Amino acid sequence: MKSGNPLLLLIEDDPQFQMLLNTTLQSQGFYVLAVGTGQAGLIAVRNQQPSLLILDLGLPDMDGQEVISRLRKWSEIPIIVLSARDQETDITLALDHGADDYLTKPFSPAVLISRIKALLRRVAKLPGGALEVFQVGELKVELTRRRVFVSIKEISLTPIEFNLLSELVRHAGFVVTHRQLLEKVWGASHVEHSHYLRIYMAQLRHKLESDPARPRYLLTEAGVGYRLNEAEN
Amino acid sequence: MKSGNPLLLLIEDDPQFQMLLNTTLQSQGFYVLAVGTGQAGLIAVRNQQPSLLILDLGLPDMDGQEVISRLRKWSEIPIIVLSARDQETDITLALDHGADDYLTKPFSPAVLISRIKALLRRVAKLPGGALEVFQVGELKVELTRRRVFVSIKEISLTPIEFNLLSELVRHAGFVVTHRQLLEKVWGASHVEHSHYLRIYMAQLRHKLESDPARPRYLLTEAGVGYRLNEAEN
């Protein structure tokens, strides 16, 4: 299940408090997965790969600090800790073990929300998340780096060539109409110049295809537009 | 002192408190740059490119919230806010404007240290993060010490040259657009002067490349921007 909204994992043993948080978070558009033990939490992080973890330190089955330490051996998931304990040593211990934030109970739900968003915003630029890579056969397109490879050889594309290819990559497997391509690459005032497309598609094929006359990736959909083949054949 | 230590910028108008924090932070091995006004802070972020900002909200010359908003238009520097105000709205406002963390006075120095480290740790994993030393081939760049080497020979760069190179280092492997570079190095009012880039890129190449006409590190992405090559070839 892929969707725009982030999935938050909540590890909290008090059912009432769990329910309360659940409602608050969902009202902000987050998906929430709630578990009651550290064990279940560790498993959920591995299996569900949530975007962020909200961890109550007081757990029945294991020490909250230990949950953090164990997680950090193999995961970089953002962690916000909740705790009734406000001693300096508790806070520094949790943070030093690898937590990202620490809130003492009682806390304002609005502040929790803002802190979650702040952390997600910070983490949104992680390499894994930001690096959009499309690959089919020999062809590899790294959108965020603006780099294109055929097998391991890097291909240099001009801005128009790259923007055109991007638009096809973003809709890989689907036809993109002439109008759509022209509008994205040249702007709304050039939607009539479908001639440009032929020129640049030819150039792209020349650079990316082994046999430009019989393209494997950049396919023509006569009368409609072009399509980037996403399946090997 | 260890070379890779991060530079922290402290914006705090109370001299006594500034002194106190300064001592605390330095005792932890951080380099500290302290200023007393929002204006000076904004300039320092641009010119010194610190790894993290500690911002007291109560400033004499401008609203602390505005400092955050203005910074976030062109900088992703991690921000920890200090404030005597503990109202929910103050906190959420600061975070929603783009701060990463918020501490209410009085706070424990140990907690501040742990929170700084937590944030730096998080940010170190991002592209454009607080990676301290960048190296590829013969070229080595130490961001916080502001030193650059080609093989073992140290190269002297002017402030603009260094800031330009920093910006490329922070996004090593990614294209950085003309606009982005101009905004970071010269400020938002100079985004049109793309010829500055050509001049200074030429100077950088002259200083850093063995064959400036055929650059190995400082690559041009025609029509888009420049890219620092992150892989040897």
Added chain:
DNA sequence: TTTTAGTATCAAGATTTCGTAAGGATAAGA
């Protein structure tokens, strides 16, 4: 087969973008 609409290719000229050099302005330090 001929026609036709849509597509592909080629190459030259126009335009934009880049690299380089040289000189003037400014400010800091000797």
Added chain:
DNA sequence: TCTTATCCTTACGAAATCTTGATACTAAAA
């Protein structure tokens, strides 16, 4: 004051890129 370093400005040739027009190809319809 003179020197030095840095930054900005101007100018121009070179390179890359885009646009344009002419021409050839292909497949489906008449």
